[in-house]
Amino acid sequence: MTPDSRRDTDMTTKKTTTKKTTTRKPKTKKTTTTQISLSPKASGKTGAKNLSAINAAAKVLSEAKEPLTTKQMIEQMAAKGYWTSPGGKTPHATLYAALLRDIQRKSEDSRFAKADRGLFALKK
Numbered sequence: 091m092t093p094d095s096r097r098d099t100d101m102t103t104k105k106t107t108t109k110k111t112t113t114r115k116p117k118t119k120k121t122t123t124t125q126i127s128l129s130p131k132a133s134g135k136t137g138a139k140n141l142s143a144i145n146a147a148a149k150v151l152s153e154a155k156e157p158l159t160t161k162q163m164i165e166q167m168a169a170k171g172y173w174t175s176p177g178g179k180t181p182h183a184t185l186y187a188a189l190l191r192d193i194q195r196k197s198e199d200s201r202f203a204k205a206d207r208g209l210f211a212l213k214k
Contacts, residue, residue, distance in 0.1 A: 159182075
């Protein structure tokens, strides 16, 4: 068998197929409506101002005498009731990133300073 004859054989055994196309029915979403109340009276936190994590960190650092790690800040924020994690697994990592972003973006106007590796303090 020569290479040319093999090629001819392959070409003759090739089958052509056609694909069948089907139309799918669009999926319908079942929607339910729930009312969420955002008023402070409904949540039971009247008079108390909810702080963000970065503002609570600034408050904790202002009360601390030395620089803190983000894990220490998160623990103190929760203990003092300033801020608690809404259920995240690594709130200290999120706070760390937020502090670094604040320092980089605001540079001289930032409230925070990096004191050492992993330690943050307020600017004086």
